[in-house]
Amino acid sequence: QIPGEKYRQGGNIKALILNVEEGKKKRPQIVLSRTHPDFLRKLMEFEIPEISEGTVEIKAVARIPGRRAKIAVRSKDPKIDPVGACIGIRGTRIQPVVRELSGEKIDVVKWNPDLIKFAAQAMSPAEPSLVYQEDDRVIVVVPDEKVPEAKGKEAQNVILASKLIGKEILVIPESEHKGPKDAVSILELDLPEDIKDNFARNGIYVFREVPSLAEIMEYGDVDEKAAYKILEKIEEKLQEKRGEKIE
Numbered sequence: 001q002i003p004g005e006k007y008r009q010g011g012n013i014k015a016l017i018l019n020v021e022e023g024k025k026k027r028p029q030i031v032l033s034r035t036h037p038d039f040l041r042k043l044m045e046f047e048i049p050e051i052s053e054g055t056v057e058i059k060a061v062a063r064i065p066g067r068r069a070k071i072a073v074r075s076k077d078p079k080i081d082p083v084g085a086c087i088g089i090r091g092t093r094i095q096p097v098v099r100e101l102s103g104e105k106i107d108v109v110k111w112n113p114d115l116i117k118f119a120a121q122a123m124s125p126a127e128p129s130l131v132y133q134e135d136d137r138v139i140v141v142v143p144d145e146k147v148p149e150a151k152g153k154e155a156q157n158v159i160l161a162s163k164l165i166g167k168e169i170l171v172i173p174e175s176e177h178k179g180p181k182d183a184v185s186i187l188e189l190d191l192p193e194d195i196k197d198n199f200a201r202n203g204i205y206v207f208r209e210v211p212s213l214a215e216i217m218e219y220g221d222v223d224e225k226a227a228y229k230i231l232e233k234i235e236e237k238l239q240e241k242r243g244e245k246i247e
Helices: 037-047 049-053 082-087 095-100 115-122 144-151 153-165 193-201 213-220 224-246
Strands: 016-022 028-033 056-064 068-075 105-110 130-134 137-142 168-173
Touching (some): 016 037, 037 049, 037 068, 049 082, 056 153, 068 082, 068 115, 115 137, 115 153, 137 144, 144 153, 144 168, 153 168
Antiparallel strands (some): 056 068
């Protein structure tokens, strides 16, 4: 049962059948749930034609019942925006689901097979300045003033994002971030903001090895001359870090 909900005898409710058990006197007992993630998944299938038709697929669901949820979706048709299809114009498609769940706020994000890109999307509405994996956790760095937004009320945003991607996410403010181990982040490089934004938009936040010239030109959206300068900075920083490790 969603916390705070009250039902009246004879009223109509929607619920997910979790199990059918043998009760007293061998009478079947039906176990229902309105808090299970699959209940939200089924509601979305009922309300969104693209999901019921199979054009848009729900890849992951995470919920704090009655409070907030996150859904990751992908489209099998490149012409269809999966997030827009689920939300609808001015939220017209998602609102019936929100009302059914007693006002539960629902974030719809785009799924990505790349863990780092997916984690950045899962942190919505926050926009991380740096995302990378270290050990078995995903590190998300945000500007100091954006930490409350990234964590969310009672840490709901980061908790749900962690559930959605299946990895623990640690949010760190820029002022406290010391950089990844054995890698160079885009925050450590003296680069114009637009180039950093281009790298981030392509899911490139750290360099563990010196990339190719073509990669820098493509992901940084720069010409060959600028790409060479960036390569030199990356190589120099990597050498510094490796030198510190040896000492």
